[in-house]
Amino acid sequence: MNLLLDYPLSLVSESPETTAARALPQDVIDLLDRKSRRDTYTEGLRIGQNIVNTYLSCSPRESLSTLDSVLINPGDPDSVFQSKRKLTIKFIKK
Amino acid sequence: MREIRDKMGAGLMGVIGIAGFASIPTTGFVGFLFGLTFGSGALLYGSGILDEEDKKQNPDKSRCNNQQNKTTPQHLQYPTSPETTAARALPQDVIDLLDRKSRRDTYTEGLRIGQNLAITYLNNFTPEEYSKIREIEIIPEQANKFLGLPIGRKSLEVRIKK
Numbered sequence: 001m002n003l004l005l006d007y008p009l010s011l012v013s014e015s016p017e018t019t020a021a022r023a024l025p026q027d028v029i030d031l032l033d034r035k036s037r038r039d040t041y042t043e044g045l046r047i048g049q050n051i052v053n054t055y056l057s058c059s060p061r062e063s064l065s066t067l068d069s070v071l072i073n074p075g076d077p078d079s080v081f082q083s084k085r086k087l088t089i090k091f092i093k094k
Numbered sequence: 095m096r097e098i099r100d101k102m103g104a105g106l107m108g109v110i111g112i113a114g115f116a117s118i119p120t121t122g123f124v125g126f127l128f129g130l131t132f133g134s135g136a137l138l139y140g141s142g143i144l145d146e147e148d149k150k151q152n153p154d155k156s157r158c159n160n161q162q163n164k165t166t167p168q169h170l171q172y173p174t175s176p177e178t179t180a181a182r183a184l185p186q187d188v189i190d191l192l193d194r195k196s197r198r199d200t201y202t203e204g205l206r207i208g209q210n211l212a213i214t215y216l217n218n219f220t221p222e223e224y225s226k227i228r229e230i231e232i233i234p235e236q237a238n239k240f241l242g243l244p245i246g247r248k249s250l251e252v253r254i255k256k
Contacts (some may be wrong), residue, residue: 017138023185033191040198045211047202054213058223059103066225079203086233087205093228 037078044074055091066094068084108136198235204234204250211252226256 022030052070071090079085114121114128121128184192205225210231231253 010121024188026187029187029191035196035197036191036195040202043202044205047205047232050209051212051216054231055224055227058216058219060221063221063225074205075201077198082235085201085235086231087208089230091228091230 032059040077041074044087045072048072048074048087051089057088066093104136106136109131111136200236201234205232208232208234208250208252212249212254215252215254223256227254229253229255231232231255 049072051074055090056064069092071088073088073090075086075088076084103141111131111133114125114130114132116129117125158253209232212232216224231251233251233253235251238246
């Protein structure tokens with residue numbers, strides 16, 4: 001029971017100066033923002049990769065022979081344009 | 095307990111006061127003084143006026159009597175002074191960062207759900223249909239706000255273009 005009561009005690013003892021000093025600097029915020037954006041991009045690529053793998057494993061050999069390239073665009077969730085907020089996989093034939 | 099004690103005291107003073115008044119024919123002015131003093135004391139105690147005066151003069155005592163079991167212990171109270179709460183609030187840029195991250199996570203989760211749908215579709219296609227596929231789109235649209243009004247679609251869409 002004493003252990004449970006120790007936690008609120010530590011909260012109460014925080015001075016305003018201590019909590020204000022905990023605010024993140026702008027460059028750290030920018031860094032976290034870039035990391036989050038890249039993580040989203042990478043996850044979009046992984047998802048596209050799974051779909052392409054399914055496509056490649058299921059399509060007939062004749063169809064694969066005509067395939068020139070595959071483009072995966074994970075989209076941009078931060079874009080103000082609706083057209084950019086989507087994952088696109090393009091199969092470009094020869 | 096204290097109320098019972100006060101009322102017993104008031105009753106006793108009342109009895110003494112009545113006895114004082116009753117003994118006026120024999121004791122004279124002394125009996126009158128006894129009756130007046132104890133009688134008025136009994137009235138004041140009985141009506142609780144003295145108790146209220148006591149509470150006004152000793153507010154701490156009053157608080158202890160009324161709220162002793164209702165107040166939260168000091169070490170469990172959350173600080174409520176404006177300075178402390180203002181410093182504890184997250185800065186706006188951190189809130190914006192968390193908001194963007196949350197929006198991206200929602201987008202990614204939409205893509206994951208669309209991925210499962212697309213794979214299910216593809217697994218059911220015939221070999222002839224595979225050769226016709228040119229493009230696959232997963233649109234995890236979510237409602238955005240413009241001037242406080244929601245715009246955009248909320249539905250997830252999977253398009254397989256041939």
